Amino acid sequence: MKTIIKYMLLCLLAVNTVTAQQNSQSINLSNAEVTPYEIELTQNKTTHILFPSSIEYVDLGSSEIIANKVEATSNVLRLKTVKEDISPTNFTVITNDGKYFSFNVSYKGQPIQLSYDLTKFEKQKSKKQSEVLFKDLGSISPSLVDLLMKAIIKKNKKELNIKSKTYGVEAWLKSIYIQDGKLYFHISISNKSNLPYEVDYISFKIKDRRTTKRTTIQEVSLKPIRSYITSQKINSHSKQDTVFMLDQFTLSDKQVLSIEVNEKTGVRSQVLKLRSSEILKLRRVELLKL
Structure with a gap:
């Protein structure tokens, strides 16, 4: 009987050890998630986004949306879809001050809003943006x-x-x-x-x-x-x-x-x-x- 109990304890110890090793080797990336903005785009109307600083980088998740900086400015991005009823997608923007913005895009024939001012978040401090480093600044953060x-x-x-x-x-x-x-x-x-x-x-x-x-x-x-x-x-x-x-x-x-x-x-x-x-x-x- 004692032999059986010792064997069961050894099995439990082994399982706990393996579980602990797995937990120590894995990291839950949900804690590092950059919360995206939700935005609606359409084909027949242009959406504009005002950023708190000059736009340095834009990456579109789909060729079904188009984006361009407004020529007269450096911090306004205009967007629209190339056709109706596109699949949900996303896009990313990095600004000159090192801020990282993520957007989830959905299609809507008549969006409720067509202009967004993200500088309001800067003033209210109600939403934090992640920050990136630029090569020309070395180890110094833009902020x-x-x-x-x-x-x-x-x-x-x-x-x-x-x-x-x-x-x-x-x-x-x-x-x-x-x-x-x-x-x-x-x-x-x-x-x-x-x-x-x-x-x-x-x-x-x-x-x-x-x-x-x-x-x-x-x-x-x-x-x-x-x-x-x-x-x-x-x-x-x-x-x-x-x-x-x-x-x-x-x-x-x-x-x-x-x-x-x-x-x-x-x-x-x-x-x-x-x-x-x-x-x-x-x-x-x-x-x-x-």
């Missing part, structure tokens, strides 16, 4: 980059005194910060004139300091990875702060960094020039109190 840029503007620390002023418009490089091999340039533009000032583009170029008439000017254009700009237009007697993120670089004693603020259809462009010694005055992002 952290956005937070750092806002913190730099809020801090408004005047570390540098590099200015350019013409026709009542003044550009000022206030500070440079660094984190994980990325440089943050804080530029303030003040419009003291009676005419609005509209920024066409801001460029970053490494140039030779001194050139002769017989020497070809050597320059290298640097492309910003990210930028924080609230508006391209600066009204009269107002100012705007912007932050640009660039990959880390260095200058020789014979080079300068030229930051050019170009006015759209105007002549009030500004040029800020930095030497290598001024680039080295950058501050660590850790010094900001977020």
Whole structure:
């Protein structure tokens, strides 16, 4: 009898051990699910979705739906079906700030709603979006980059005194910060004139300091990875702060960094020039109190 009981206990122990091993080796992915938005599409009407940031990536689950970014904007997506009564499908959108959006699509001849504003979820914080990482940002999340840029503007620390002023418009490089091999340039533009000032583009170029008439000017254009700009237009007697993120670089004693603020259809462009010694005055992002 004792032998039988021992045998039964050994069997139970073996079953429990196998079950424990199976449980330790498997993960329930339902806890990692990205909750999708439910949306209705139709063939004869266009549906528009307003995202909180620029659209970087769109993947459609079926060729029976078509999607395009609205040309005049970067954060509005328009959708419709190619025929009536399509099968249920889905699509995915990733925005510039790293947010990941998933949608379940069903067909309806007369959808109740044709326009969606997802920025409302940003304000209400009632629905969290998953976040992705971009190669050009390295290990820094897009939301952290956005937070750092806002913190730099809020801090408004005047570390540098590099200015350019013409026709009542003044550009000022206030500070440079660094984190994980990325440089943050804080530029303030003040419009003291009676005419609005509209920024066409801001460029970053490494140039030779001194050139002769017989020497070809050597320059290298640097492309910003990210930028924080609230508006391209600066009204009269107002100012705007912007932050640009660039990959880390260095200058020789014979080079300068030229930051050019170009006015759209105007002549009030500004040029800020930095030497290598001024680039080295950058501050660590850790010094900001977020």
